[in-house]
Amino acid sequence: MPQGTIKTYDSATKRGSLLNDTGDELAFDGASFDGSGIRLFRTGQRVRYLVEGEGSRRRVRALTIITL
Numbered sequence: 001m002p003q004g005t006i007k008t009y010d011s012a013t014k015r016g017s018l019l020n021d022t023g024d025e026l027a028f029d030g031a032s033f034d035g036s037g038i039r040l041f042r043t044g045q046r047v048r049y050l051v052e053g054e055g056s057r058r059r060v061r062a063l064t065i066i067t068l
Contacts, residue, residue: 001048003066009041018047018060026051028060036064 002020009016014030032049041047046066052059 001050001062003046003048006041006043006045006047009043011040016041018049018063026058026060028063032060032063038063038065041065 004018004020004026007017007019007025015028017025017027019025026049028049048062048064048066049060050062052061
């Protein structure tokens with residue numbers, strides 16, 4: 001499962017972006033972590049995620065927080 005770091009997050013809209021470990025920025029929305037129990041993210045937080053689709057239809061899914 002790829003990993004990245006939260007770059008931005010708006011708790012009101014549940015939208016944000018992450019930087020993957022190769023430096024690409026990916027947008028996400030609340031559907032990316034529905035049912036996970038996550039309520040918010042903070043900038044710099046490490047996460048795991050899956051990506052569905054190709055090109056402009058690429059979406060982040062199954063976004064989870066990495067814990068030690």
